[in-house]
Amino acid sequence: MGDLRITGLSVDVVQWPLKMKRRHGVGDIERSMPGVIVKIETDAGIAGFGEAAPWSVFTGTAEANAGAIHTYMRPLLLGADPRRVVALMRSIEKNLVGHTEGKAAVEMALLDIAGRHRGIPVAELLGGFYRTHVPLSASIANPDFDEDLDFARERVGEGVNIFKVKTGFAGHAEDLRRLERLRKELPDTVDLRVDYNQGLEPWDAIRLLRDVEAFRPTFIEQPVRREQRAAMAAITRALDTPIMADESVFSPAEAIDMVRLALADLVSIKIMKSGGIFRAREVAEIAEAAGIMGYGGTMFEGGLAIAAGLHLVAATPNIALGAEFYTSTWVMGVEILQDPIRIEKGETVVPTAAGLGVEVDEEAVRRISVAHYH
Numbered sequence: 226m227g228d229l230r231i232t233g234l235s236v237d238v239v240q241w242p243l244k245m246k247r248r249h250g251v252g253d254i255e256r257s258m259p260g261v262i263v264k265i266e267t268d269a270g271i272a273g274f275g276e277a278a279p280w281s282v283f284t285g286t287a288e289a290n291a292g293a294i295h296t297y298m299r300p301l302l303l304g305a306d307p308r309r310v311v312a313l314m315r316s317i318e319k320n321l322v323g324h325t326e327g328k329a330a331v332e333m334a335l336l337d338i339a340g341r342h343r344g345i346p347v348a349e350l351l352g353g354f355y356r357t358h359v360p361l362s363a364s365i366a367n368p369d370f371d372e373d374l375d376f377a378r379e380r381v382g383e384g385v386n387i388f389k390v391k392t393g394f395a396g397h398a399e400d401l402r403r404l405e406r407l408r409k410e411l412p413d414t415v416d417l418r419v420d421y422n423q424g425l426e427p428w429d430a431i432r433l434l435r436d437v438e439a440f441r442p443t444f445i446e447q448p449v450r451r452e453q454r455a456a457m458a459a460i461t462r463a464l465d466t467p468i469m470a471d472e473s474v475f476s477p478a479e480a481i482d483m484v485r486l487a488l489a490d491l492v493s494i495k496i497m498k499s500g501g502i503f504r505a506r507e508v509a510e511i512a513e514a515a516g517i518m519g520y521g522g523t524m525f526e527g528g529l530a531i532a533a534g535l536h537l538v539a540a541t542p543n544i545a546l547g548a549e550f551y552t553s554t555w556v557m558g559v560e561i562l563q564d565p566i567r568i569e570k571g572e573t574v575v576p577t578a579a580g581l582g583v584e585v586d587e588e589a590v591r592r593i594s595v596a597h598y599h
Contacts, residue, residue: 228306229308229338229342230268230305230306231267231302231304231306231307232266233264233599234263234299235266235597236261236294236597237263237596237597238259238288238595238596239287239594239595240257240258240260241257241525241557241559241593242256242557242559243525258280259287260526260527261276261278261279261290261294261327261330262274262561262590263277263331263334264585267338269342271338273333273336273339274333274529274585275529275533276526277290277326277327277497277530278326278497278523278530279497279524284326285325291596291598293323294331295598297320298331301316301317302331307338308335308339310335313331313335314328317331325475325498325501326524328501329500331501332500332501332503333502336350336533339580340580341580346575346579347582348540351506354539354575355539355540355541355542356538356575357574357577358569358573358575359521359538359539359548361387361548361549361568361572363377363387363549364549365377365388365389365403366391370403374410380571381412381415383571384569384570385571386414386415386571387571388411388415389418390403390417390442391420392424393422393423394424397433397436401437404417404437417441417442417443418442418444419440419442419444419445419446420445420446420471422447422472423449430449431459434448434460438466442466444466444546445464445466445467446468446471446493447472447473447493448460454482458486461487461488462487467491468490469493470488470491471522474492474498476499476504476508477508477511480507483517484515484517491518491546492512492518493521494508494509494512494521495521495523495534496530497524497526502537505537506537506541509544510543518546519543519544519545520544520547520548521537521546521548521549523548523550525552525556527552527559528553528560528561528565528583529562531566532566532583534548535548535550535576550566551573553566554566559589559593561590561593562583563584564584
């Protein structure tokens with residue numbers, strides 16, 4: 226394959242403008258959201274890009290992840306062969322705890338280079354395409370519910386059939402009112418899901434969730450806080466509706482806990498939680514071995530991270546419950562890809578060009594950059 230070496234690495238902390246407000250059991254966002262864009266350059270003129278999408282109430286901050294990449298990961302990468310993705314990521318993991326989003330961004334850029342160098346998409350590096358289109362799940366999370374209902378109707382008209390309702394932030398009665406209106410005003414064929422984002426207290430969660438079951442949700446996601454594992458297991462045993470783990474499962478080790486303790490029936494798999502595509506696949510494989518199906522989750526991600534997530538889901542059979550790959554289209558106010566991620570007939574289309582299959586508009590990145598390290 227010839228010699229190939231990393232010659233440069235630059236990091237931008239960006240401030241994404243947002244088109245809509247989002248409310249969740251764990252926290253709210255509006256107006257703007259910080260993120261990180263990474264560029265890795267090589268002596269062959271091939272560059273790879275990655276994106277970190279941290280959230281301060283979920284895992285960490287953009288500033289901390291950018292600093293970790295620039296200060297701690299950069300020395301481990303300069304001069305290295307970018308195609309040795311697994312070896313480089315193991316070295317980074319050994320030398321740096323946490324900062325999973327920054328690790329995901331670096332791995333993303335390395336895989337982008339490796340795919341471009343070989344002339345194949347990242348999904349081919351992961352074993353090939355199991356699927357080329359991913360059913361799209363759109364979230365209902367706007368504090369202005371009437372706006373969200375209009376949003377849902379428009380999406381139904383475009384072929385979207387999966388909606389995940391964010392609950393636990395406005396009181397139980399309001400949650401039930403919103404679910405009732407969605408069931409009444411959207412087609413019966415709509416696949417409705419519920420996500421508490423850790424918004425309930427364990428002592429009355431089962432009682433409240435039995436009310437929610439009346440609206441026939443496909444699953445109920447992360448009703449209690451991440452560390453409340455006994456409560457998660459009790460809820461999973463008590464309800465007929467499948468319970469999905471999100472915040473309770475970041476790493477492969479936590480996926481083993483999920484299986485051993487019977488914490489959940491399903492699991493949300495996110496590159497940002499796991500620290501990259503390879504670790505996320507390990508979570509999916511552990512879940513599959515236990516008969517637990519996966520869902521493609523996201524943070525507040527632009528098109529780069531969504532492209533990476535699409536390649537993960539494309540090559541991973543067990544992530545079969547659809548995915549929420551819509552934020553670059555409907556939430557972010559700036560597009561950093563020359564050709565945006567495509568959504569067609571309720572499905573997100575996996576890019577098939579080499580690497581991540583997308584081209585970055587570096588001028589668009591500069592426009593939203595608030596700090597640059599190189």
